[in-house]
Amino acid sequence: MLVILEDLGKTGSVTKEYMLSREQFYLDLLFNNYSLLILNNSPTSGTTLGLKHNSEFRIRRSGILNPMYNKQFSPEFKYMQTRDKTGINNPLFGTKKSIITLAKLTKLVYVYNAKEMSHIGTYPTIKCSKTFKIGKDTLSKYLKSGQAYKGKIYSRTKLHN
Structure with a gap:
């Protein structure tokens, strides 16, 4: 569900800092009065700083339960992930922008x-x-x-x- 709590005006008319301060205002209002922590795990708007995964999530993502656990990757895949992508090796190298x-x-x-x-x-x-x-x-x-x-x-x- 989408709920618009405040119209901040035309795009570009306010700074990112102001938008985040208004978002933080409403997050504080919700969480301090209603304890709705299940809606948003991040305590600060605009960042995941301070976010702590619950123990259930950590258990689901460790060892054999991790989707990447014990996966075998081909040498080609490993090369694509680690190769140098700067300068002439960049796929967009030499492309002129309009x-x-x-x-x-x-x-x-x-x-x-x-x-x-x-x-x-x-x-x-x-x-x-x-x-x-x-x-x-x-x-x-x-x-x-x-x-x-x-x-x-x-x-x-x-x-x-």
Whole structure:
């Protein structure tokens, strides 16, 4: 069954952190008031950190009860699992992405002058980092905070018309 507890708006209008905080709010509300631990074994939204399998599950998955127990794998299968898949050995090596695919993958950064909020330019993340000589971590930090850095505001969303 699917139950929508809250509409957070249009896709992309809120951050992942905010979505997870709302999910956690409802998980806490459910589990603290109703003890419905059978619904969701993970105590924290967005992660399986803290999840503990019950003893029955551990027993079912050990030794002879494990579906992979005593399986014999062919040398070809073992080779496919362990072979080097980097560079020229990658099946997609040399494949060119279309302009449409690249546009979907490229994360843009909108840069504004902090004083008058005038638009300086729009850059892919790496080019922005190089153009304004700031590290990727620093750029990421100021993208998240929305604060000015060296007189410029960096944003993932378009703030101008």
